[in-house]
Amino acid sequence: MPSKVRRVTRALLSVSDKTGLVEFAAALAARGIALVSTGGTRKALVDAGLTVADVSDVTGFPEMMDGRVKTLHPAVHGGLLAIRDNPEHQAAMLAHGISPIDLLVVNLYPFEATVAKGAAFDDCIENIDIGGPAMIRAAAKNHDDVAVVVEPADYAAVLADLEAHDGGTTLALRRRLAQKAYARTAAYDAAISNWLAGQLGETTPAFRALGGALAEPMRYGENPHQWAAFYRTPDVRPGVATARQLQGKQLSYNNINDTDAAFECVAEFDPARTAAVVIVKHANPCGVAEGATLLEAYEKALACDPVSAFGGIVALNRTLDAEAARKIVEIFTEVIIAPDATEEAIAIVAAKKNLRLLVTGGLPDPRAPGLALRTVAGGFLAQARDNAVVDDMSLKVVTQRAPTAEELADLKFAFRVAKHVKSNAIVYARNGATVGIGAGQMSRVDSSRIAAWKAAEAAKMAGLPESLAKGSVVASDAFFPFADGLLAAAEAGATAVIQPGGSMRDDEVIKAADEAGLAMVFTGHRHFRH
Structure with missing residues (x-):
């Protein structure tokens, strides 16, 4: 031998x-x-x-x-x-x-x-x-x-x-x-x-160990020249790692990343209160909406940016039903993720053999603590996941005019979404739906202008005479360092603003809001997402 x-x-x-x-x-x-x-x-x-x-x-x-x-x-x-x-x-x-x-x-x-x-x-x-x-x-x-x-x-x-x-x-x-x-x-x-x-209660132990079990090797990573694999950790938070894939081809690295982003965002919306749908493209929401039904929420979310929604990820906070499924499959969609799906909805999605359908059995708690990690050369950064929720924040009206009840509801909605948009983030919302999103720009004023442009383009595609931003509210994930970003929102037609506050120029920004007739509230919480 x-x-x-x-x-x-x-x-x-x-x-x-x-x-x-x-x-x-x-x-x-x-x-x-x-x-x-x-x-x-x-x-x-x-x-x-x-x-x-x-x-x-x-x-x-x-x-x-x-x-x-x-x-x-x-x-x-x-x-x-x-x-x-x-x-x-x-x-x-x-x-x-x-x-x-x-x-x-x-x-x-x-x-x-x-x-x-x-x-x-x-x-x-x-x-x-x-x-x-x-x-x-x-x-x-x-x-x-x-x-x-x-x-x-x-x-x-x-x-x-x-x-x-x-x-x-x-x-x-x-x-x-x-x-x-x-x-x-x-x-x-x-x-x-x-x-x-x-x-x-030790947040910074002297040694931080990481471990996971291989869920599946992937064909490649973000790009074809990068190897990749998907690992599960002991964290039992419902999501893409715990989901059952009912149909469709293997998830890619980018699919998993985007699906996680979509599901975490839709979890901000309590399904006992409202139906909600999030459409994500390249890890950023391109449409988010609430509605009496999933179908209504999806149609409102899609109207925000129907171009970007093509080839996107759709996340729902309630059981996928037949009416929503029929509408979603009308355009090319990579992944649908929901807590559950009816048999009729499953049959409808099955007609699109490559469309992945994931069911999770529940929603992750947005308030739950957890660990967020990011690698850097020679090490990694660890931080608490962002589990701040706008409903738990003490909102402070800082302008002469207070927001109306309708504006306040939309402000809270917009700030929920801004938490999940890459910084610098600007979100326009109206009637429980995003109407323009500006993400990942180097200056906040550019994000404001891009979001306003998106709102105007969406109106054109819908055959409407004026921008969807008219009469909207606007959320910023961090404070406005200058008044220019806020004024860009006012020019687009926003009537109320929600932001963390805390800038050295807060007084200047508040004055500009008063002069423009805007209502503005401070949250005291920033939602940077890099």
Whole structure:
């Protein structure tokens, strides 16, 4: 047998996830591989009629301390760590009665799932695995001789290797499994450390660990020359990572990024209060609206910028129904995401075989805390996600004229949307719908002018005599540093303004608003999104 193929004579199995366990262990036993196991894993195998040694027979010690101590023993770790071609290691094994363990099959206590279901602190602590990660790391370090399996998905590959190499495993497989093993324990420790940081209220721990499980490799990233993959984290926030894709081709990197942006924006609108639709293109909303029905909301959102909506992402805050589905599929759309969809709506969307339809089972809470990350050269930035909601803000009227009730409703609507538009962001809104959006410009006045131009263009496409910005309100994600951006909004026809305030020239901007007859409120909260 070639030196890089290692025959498997003995396997230790200790798993939390017992998917496929019995079938896998039976296939090992059929090859004459001796089985060793622990606790519930051993019981499942014995109940299936397999002969399995108890780990306590190997160590000479019973499981103790509620199972906390069972595999932390030289008889286990010596069997995993011994270098098979090292005479001193072989002599030590012989002297101390240690038998080799050639295959380790371990998956860890379900810590992430325990946290996700909101378990008590002590329950979460008890679901921190100690012996499992220790064995996994030992086997992975000694992968020249030992194969380590950390998830049922790899059972088939191990059995195929054993079949192809007369009961042995190849170095190529062992090395691939070792890489996965270290990644799994790293992600596990990351979940634990981040949870503990949260329990302590520690926002800037000395070390910040990150971990995720591969959801799927992607054909490419933002551009065809970039590789990409999609990873899921233990965060249970409903969204694209937790969604079920009911139909359509594989999501691309850009699809996922844009779909997340759309769904986070539509989640700002309480479905118990109103139906809402967000249309996103290149991570920016190009149309957002509320309505009595999803159909009404979609038609209002589409009217804001029907050109940009082509090839966009549509997010809904309620169950997709047939009426909305029929309208949405009239133009080319990349993705529809909603909490759910009716059977009739699903059938309508199915006529567009490439259109992706995602259902999430719920909406993310816009107020929920969370972590936002961005890489930079040599490191990454971490911050709290922007969970400020305009309904929770103390709005301050700073002009001589206060907004009317209708204007105030639209101001709040516009500020919800501005939170999800790339800075500098200007949003015109009227009657619960965006009518012009200016995004990502280097100056706020340019964003104001672009938004006004968009509103005028949308009016032309609708055959209307005047800009949609006439009689609208306007939201700015940050303060107006000069009066020019505000005056551009007034020239476009806006009657009221909502902005954070806080500029050194606030008095100058307020004076300009009064002279133009505008009502203006300050929120005290900025929504930069770079």
